[in-house]
Structures are given as structure tokens and as C-alpha cells.
Amino acid sequence: MVRFENVGLRYGLGPEILRDLNFQIPAHSFQFLTGPSGAGKTSLLRLLFLSLRPTRGLVNLFGHDVSLLDKDAVADLRKRIGIVLQDFRLLDHMTTYENVALPFRVMGRAESSYRREVIDLLKWVGLGERMDALPPVLSGGEKQRAAIARAVISRPHLLLADEPTGNVDPTLGRRLLRLFIELNKSGTAVIIATHDITLMDQYDARRLVLHQGRLHIYE
Amino acid sequence: MNKGSDDRGVLMDLGRERPQVPARARNMSPIVPRASIAGRALVVVVAIMTFLASVTTGVVLLVGASAAEWQSEVASEITIQVRPVTGRDIERDVTAVVNAMRTQPGIVDVRPYTKEESGKLLEPWLGTGLSLDELPVPRMIVAQVSPGTKLDLDGLRSHVTQVAPSASVDDHRAWIDRMRSMTGATVFAGIGILALVILATIISVSFATRGAMAANRPIVEVLHFVGAGDRYIANRFLRHFLRLGFEGGVIGCVAAMLMFGFSESVANWFSGTPVGDQFAALLGTFSLRPSGYLALAAQTILIAAVTAWASRRTLFATLDDID
Numbered sequence: 232m233v234r235f236e237n238v239g240l241r242y243g244l245g246p247e248i249l250r251d252l253n254f255q256i257p258a259h260s261f262q263f264l265t266g267p268s269g270a271g272k273t274s275l276l277r278l279l280f281l282s283l284r285p286t287r288g289l290v291n292l293f294g295h296d297v298s299l300l301d302k303d304a305v306a307d308l309r310k311r312i313g314i315v316l317q318d319f320r321l322l323d324h325m326t327t328y329e330n331v332a333l334p335f336r337v338m339g340r341a342e343s344s345y346r347r348e349v350i351d352l353l354k355w356v357g358l359g360e361r362m363d364a365l366p367p368v369l370s371g372g373e374k375q376r377a378a379i380a381r382a383v384i385s386r387p388h389l390l391l392a393d394e395p396t397g398n399v400d401p402t403l404g405r406r407l408l409r410l411f412i413e414l415n416k417s418g419t420a421v422i423i424a425t426h427d428i429t430l431m432d433q434y435d436a437r438r439l440v441l442h443q444g445r446l447h448i449y450e
Numbered sequence: 451m452n453k454g455s456d457d458r459g460v461l462m463d464l465g466r467e468r469p470q471v472p473a474r475a476r477n478m479s480p481i482v483p484r485a486s487i488a489g490r491a492l493v494v495v496v497a498i499m500t501f502l503a504s505v506t507t508g509v510v511l512l513v514g515a516s517a518a519e520w521q522s523e524v525a526s527e528i529t530i531q532v533r534p535v536t537g538r539d540i541e542r543d544v545t546a547v548v549n550a551m552r553t554q555p556g557i558v559d560v561r562p563y564t565k566e567e568s569g570k571l572l573e574p575w576l577g578t579g580l581s582l583d584e585l586p587v588p589r590m591i592v593a594q595v596s597p598g599t600k601l602d603l604d605g606l607r608s609h610v611t612q613v614a615p616s617a618s619v620d621d622h623r624a625w626i627d628r629m630r631s632m633t634g635a636t637v638f639a640g641i642g643i644l645a646l647v648i649l650a651t652i653i654s655v656s657f658a659t660r661g662a663m664a665a666n667r668p669i670v671e672v673l674h675f676v677g678a679g680d681r682y683i684a685n686r687f688l689r690h691f692l693r694l695g696f697e698g699g700v701i702g703c704v705a706a707m708l709m710f711g712f713s714e715s716v717a718n719w720f721s722g723t724p725v726g727d728q729f730a731a732l733l734g735t736f737s738l739r740p741s742g743y744l745a746l747a748a749q750t751i752l753i754a755a756v757t758a759w760a761s762r763r764t765l766f767a768t769l770d771d772i773d
Contacts, residue, residue, distance in 0.1 A: 280675075302680055302770075303679050306678060309674070310676075314675055321672075322668075322672055333672070342478065
């Protein structure tokens with residue numbers, strides 16, 4: 232599903248912050264991406280999400296060499312990827328329901344066709360009573376759950392999550408992890424970038440550890 | 451490429467435990483909020499531009515119509531001047547010329563100015579009470595040409611000079627040519643002003659679009675995250691700009707139409723006064739024909755289309771930078 236070969240990344244003329252990355256993300260797999268702060272976890276997620284292009288090497292996503300993709304093809308590929316960012320990126324003028332339903336809306340689906348799915352997912356992540364709230368009045372944890380719901384609602388083939396349990400209590404953290412595991416069981420490959428050892432200890436999964444720009448894989 | 455993943459069933463199904471969505475939760479807010487676009491300023495700019503463009507077009511149409519009217523009036527007449535020459539009887543020469551003109555094909559009426567009428571023509575320069583017998587005043591003969599007739603001017607000239615050697619024929623061609631150049635210059639200036647107005651509109655709209663895109667950059671980024679293509683995003687913005695351009699265009703066009711209607715009324719009030727006559731001489735009746743109003747309406751649609759085009763062009767250029 233994802234293949235990196237000798238991938239390097241640098242910003243501008245700065246030093247290479249990701250070096251010689253060689254790995255694969257198989258379909259239906261589950262992995263944690265970890266490493267110290269500044270190791271390049273977010274940059275690697277951005278490479279996987281096609282919002283950055285590598286400065287060298289080959290990135291192959293869903294069978295496509297990303298260096299050959301035009302903007303429309305990138306947009307099509309992104310419909311198959313869900314992403315949860317640390318700063319949530321919710322739209323402040325839309326209700327929680329509308330934010331979560333946004334991927335369906337962009338696909339051009341009628342609201343009646345996805346209403347049930349959105350409501351059920353919002354209830355599952357504990358936002359059933361906050362569907363009509365606007366993001367500015369949500370707490371950090373609620374925003375995070377809304378962002379996760381938006382990333383998983385369209386059942387992506389690949390889910391990328393950057394510190395998805397960073398703002399929630401341990402109970403809710405476990406609940407969200409269960410959501411990711413359910414999603415993975417239904418066929419989505421999941422990559423969770425986290426510092427949270429407790430979270431990683433709760434589920435036996437492959438670990439990708441970034442250290443000084445290089446990736447070490449623990450199966 | 452396989453698009454989307456919505457064919458893989460639902461993630462979870464709560465069945466009867468499913469809560470109701472409050473109506474305002476799924477009210478489907480616009481993806482790009484209208485308030486986030488500095489619309490009022492753009493509407494005013496487009497309205498002013500449309501007003502200026504409409505006034506320019508209207509004035510060009512008025513001048514063009516008046517000039518065409520003058521030309522057709524002037525072109526349907528020729529003037530023969532008979533100068534007094536020692537040893538010749540000017541009255542006999544005038545009669546001979548009149549008779550000669552009447553036999554010419556295409557001439558429908560010939561009217562010689564009497565000595566008194568010639569005196570009246572000179573009154574503004576020479577004053578009244580002057581005996582014209584003491585002055586060598588030339589005599590004018592005006593001949594009406596039947597519309598659409600092409601006169602053999604050289605033949606006419608030689609015929610007239612045969613009967614009266616001191617006569618000269620003027621078909622006003624030089625004056626008509628000058629009139630044509632003036633009308634052409636007016637239309638050219640009008641097109642130049644229109645081009646400048648449209649250019650200024652494009653620049654204003656481009657700036658407004660850039661401003662709106664900068665203000666809504668977070669929205670654009672989120673839309674990219676959820677897989678929206680540039681065309682989808684551009685269309686969300688474009689519908690706002692189309693509306694703003696159309697609103698501004700209609701306001702500017704209606705204001706210009708009202709101005710022309712009002713000017714027509716004012717021209718009617720001043721009709722008969724020296725000022726009114728001067729204006730009437732320059733711009734005719736100062737009233738736009740229905741086709742003129744249609745031209746202004748068509749121009750408004752053109753400006754709305756230019757607004758949409760400029761906005762679309764800027765949107766795609768900016769989206770290229772944002773990703």
C-alpha cells in the first residue's frame with residue numbers, strides 16, 4: 232500500500248531531517264510511529280499525506296509514484312487517506328456534525344445518505360450531545376474527538392493520526408484506541424504517531440521508531 | 451484510481467440508541483462563509499466601475515447617434531456660392547445657377563437666399579442698418595439632394611461655372627470628414643476608457659479574491675485534507691464572487707440608466723434656452739434609444755462575467771500556492 236525507498240527530506244537548504252527511509256506499510260496493518268520530539272514524526276506523516284514531497288528517493292502510495300502525480304490525482308488519493316493533526320483543523324463556522332460530515336460533502340453525497348453514519352460515530356466518540364456546537368465552544372478533548380471522527384468517517388484505506396490521544400483522559404484514550412482498532416479490523420491501515428508509551432502498551436502492534444532522522448522498525 | 455471508500459459499510463450502527471440531530475446542527479452552513487469575504491467593498495468597486503463604463507458607453511452612443519444625424523442632414527445639401535464680379539449682374543447669375551441646378555438629376559429643391567436673407571446671415575458680424583448694396587456680398591443657393599443619390603459633382607461644378615463663372619459648389623465633404631474624425635476619436639476614447647475600467651475591475655477583483663483566499667486559508671487547507679480538488683474549492687469561492695460581481699454590476703448599471711433618464715428630463719426642462727440648445731446641438735436630444743439601454747444591460751453582464759473570470763483565474767493561481 233505504501234512503499235518508501237531511500238527517501239530523504241530537507242526543508243530548504245537546511246540539514247536532512249529524514250534520511251534513507253526504507254519501509255512498507257502493508258494494507259490492513261496497524262503501527263505506532265514514535266520517537267523523541269523533533270525526530271520528524273510529523274514530517275513523515277506529511278510525506279505520507281502528500282502535503283510534502285521528498286527531496287530524494289521514491290514514495291509509492293496505492294501503487295502510484297507520488298512524484299508523477301498531478302494535483303487532481305493527489306486530491307483523489309487523499310480521499311482514501313484520513314488524517315488527524317495535532318491542531319485539529321476544524322472549521323469554526325461549522326457545527327461538529329458538519330465538520331465530521333465534511334468528507335462526504337466534498338464527495339458530493341446527499342446529506343440523507345450519510346446522516347446515520349455521522350450521528351452514530353459522533354455518539355461513539357462521546358459527542359452525541361455536542362453535534363450542534365461550534366468548535367470554538369468545544370474543549371480540547373472534544374475538538375480532538377471531532378477531528379478523529381472526521382478522519383475516520385469515510386472509512387479511509389489509510390489513517391494517519393498525530394498524537395490522537397494527547398488531549399483526552401486515559402479512559403477516553405482507550406475508547407479512541409478501540410475505535411482505531413475497529414477501523415483497522417474493517418480494513419484500514421493505521422499509523423498512529425505518539426509519545427504515549429501507555430497507549431502503545433495497550434495494543435501489540437508494529438512500532439516505527441524515528442531517531443535522528445532514521446527509522447528503526449520493531450515488528 | 452479507486453475513489454473514496456464509502457462502499458465498505460458503516461463503521462458502527464447504534465440502532466435505536468441513535469440520538470436525533472438538532473435541526474441547526476445539519477443546517478449545512480456554506481463551506482466558505484459569506485461574511486469572511488470583504489464583499490461590501492467589492493460590490494462598491496464593481497458598482498462604480500460599471501457606472502463609469504455605462505456612462506462612457508452611453509455618451510459614445512449619444513455622440514455617435516447625433517453625429518450620424520448631422521452627417522445625414524449635411525450630406526443631403528449642397529451649397530453654391532455666387533460671388534459678385536465686376537461686369538456681371540449677380541442677380542442674373544443667381545437665376546442662371548438656380549435654373550441650371552433645377553435641371554440636374556437628383557436635385558429635389560433649390561432655394562436661393564435673397565439679398566435680405568444674406569444680410570441677416572451677416573448681422574452677427576456687421577450689425578444692422580447697413581446697406582448691402584455697397585458691399586460685395588456673395589449670394590448663397592442651397593440645393594436639396596434626394597437621399598441616396600450619388601451626384602456627379604465635377605459635372606455639376608463645370609455646368610454651374612459655365613453659367614456663372616464666379617460660382618463655387620460646396621458639398622460639405624471637408625466638414626463631414628472632420629465630423630467623422632471627431633466621432634471616431636470620441637468612440638476611440640470611449641473604448642480606451644472602457645478598457646481601462648475593465649482592467650481596473652480585473653485588478654480590484656484579483657486583489658479582493660487574494661484577500662478572501664488569505665482570510666480563508668485554513669478552510670482551503672482543511673478542504674485539501676479531506677480530498678477536495680482545486681476545482682471544488684474554487685467553485686465554493688466563485689459563487690460568492692459571481693454574486694458580488696452581479697450585485698455591483700446591477701447597482702452601477704441601474705444608477706447609470708437613472709442618470710440618463712434624469713438627464714433627458716433636465717434636457718427637456720432646458721429646451722429652448724441657450725444652454726439647452728448648445729447641449730442639443732452637441733448631443734442631440736440627450737435621450738438614449740431602447741437599444742442603448744439594452745447595450746448598457748449587456749455591458750453589465752460582461753462586467754459580471756469579467757469579475758467571475760478574474761476571480762477564477764486568481765483562485766486557481768492562489769490554490770497552486772497554498773497546497
